[in-house]
Amino acid sequence: MSIAVIYGSTRENGNTEVLTDIAIQDLDVEKITLRDYHVLPIHDQRHDEKGFTRVKDDYDLLIERMMKHDVLIFATPIYWYSMTGIMKNFIDRWSQTMRDVNFPNFKEQLGKKKAFVIAVGGDNPQLKGLPLIQQFNYTFQFMGISFEGYVLGKASRPGDILNDQLAFVSATELNLKLKTS
Amino acid sequence: MSIAVIYGSTRENGNTEVLTDIAIQDLDVEKITLRDYHVLPIHDQRHDEKGFTRVKDDYDLLIERMMKHDVLIFATPIYWYSMTGIMKNFIDRWSQTMRDVNFPNFKEQLGKKKAFVIAVGGDNPQLKGLPLIQQFNYTFQFMGISFEGYVLGKASRPGDILNDQLAFVSATELNLKLKTS
Amino acid sequence: MSIAVIYGSTRENGNTEVLTDIAIQDLDVEKITLRDYHVLPIHDQRHDEKGFTRVKDDYDLLIERMMKHDVLIFATPIYWYSMTGIMKNFIDRWSQTMRDVNFPNFKEQLGKKKAFVIAVGGDNPQLKGLPLIQQFNYTFQFMGISFEGYVLGKASRPGDILNDQLAFVSATELNLKLKTS
């Protein structure tokens, strides 16, 4: 069981990362921190005769790193009741990769993976984070990814997450689950 | 009643634009086509001592154009059960604008506006588009924007939207509503 | 194509029935009006050694009538953001029927049917009715029923529904769809 964490935060050491640290404690994981890379938005050329134009940015490299692992943890702050724009751009590009000859069987291989979501927001995330979870759920279903669980944390100012005891125990549970699976 | 449409599509003349054309027929609207501009993702500096660093891109210009209008129509294809990444980046930046001295009363002014959503997707949008609508709803609620209605259309290949009769009548109804309000 | 409408209203000629009348205009349908029958709540005996005790009420008769048709329309006012209690009790009993030797292949036969939902509420049904639609969706998915569409109408006082033009056109569209399929 090999694990990758895809981080959608735009600031360092934010609450989402602190919460994720609990979930991955004592585990060897590959950290893919999207804000450190250049990923362009998708340009939808699905219906162009020549298909997608190859894009020069860091995206392919990140996908290669992600695809080496069996378990994917998507860790994102909740911005406006969904994932961050930089994580959304990363996922939007999957539509291009599904048609990329350099990544044959992309969907099929993704469909063998397990996924978890860790999301932290300031405005009642246990309720208002639910549409985000449903969006991930539909996305994973489309790809055939097994959605194994999620942790929603409440935090706004730096360090706030330490006051969310339920998030703490949920992340600890996730850590146990990752270690024993 | 002055109307702005914010387009989240990444290709020209896509199904979302065709459907939106029905909704804005014979109306004078300002079209803000996000793909034609450069908008950087937010860098969350809410908690930095010095606050946000000013960003050099087209975002402020777009906000100025948007804020002149009473009615906002957010028109986006559904990518992975949510708005497109370029539209998400645009909305993410609102968190910065709320703290920008150049836009005093940003939230208060937004809170006087009315909003509609037009979204088109290929995978059962009447059901799987609902989390997107809920996400917009929470966003508008936070800002105090009045969410006046939405149209969900089903389409995948170019022109498909013309086969979605329910979307057509919904967009026609929206057109009537915009004309008489 | 044979059609049954299951009515969950608790008052006669309510807004839900008026809206449904548009959807079934000029069609021969079997009307199952739950309030006119005696249907007890389920008593969960799934795990009892002897299984479920046979219940003496009108439920079995209603199921027999329902199962004769290819298309099921669930028409319910929205009470507290979900279907009415009498419709919920009717659906809850399906768990018993799935284990009833008098209805072998109940799930399999249901799984061949198509379903529509018509729901009318007073408090922003286009948004706050979405959890209800999702509940129906999961229920239909479990049974294998094909969820073909839904109409949400806004109304509170008698006759209000006539002012909801979008509901009117949606119901008219549904009528057309039922006639041509």
Place this chain on the structure above:
Amino acid sequence: MSIAVIYGSTRENGNTEVLTDIAIQDLDVEKITLRDYHVLPIHDQRHDEKGFTRVKDDYDLLIERMMKHDVLIFATPIYWYSMTGIMKNFIDRWSQTMRDVNFPNFKEQLGKKKAFVIAVGGDNPQLKGLPLIQQFNYTFQFMGISFEGYVLGKASRPGDILNDQLAFVSATELNLKLKTS
């Protein structure tokens, strides 16, 4: 802080009750077990000239007991992705009580209370239970009740809930919260 639990289960000692026992450990609570009482479905007479006909059943008694407490815990198995029919019938009747001279200020008094939801289901409750939570959320919002948290547990056969460690810790957290508030 005085606590009432409203139980929607239809069988004794089910998984929902076991999970709720953890949440109310060492607390003095009033248990309102709906299956032990006779509560008729609402008959919507909101628009009748004479208003609602008084109903002879146990409902008023249950409401009186419920209204004496500051905190309400709604504990229900998930039947078909929603609360049980007997709990739905109980809540549906609130619309009558809001117009009942014997319960003046019913809504206002409810609006001072805090509520929790405990729900247990067998089919992926962490995801497919979310519409139920949203439905409760809208209901509490309408009444002005403060929705303080929820616990979703996964269980199907008797005793299953003991294997859901996350539900266990969530219920334990809730217990702590109830004790210290």
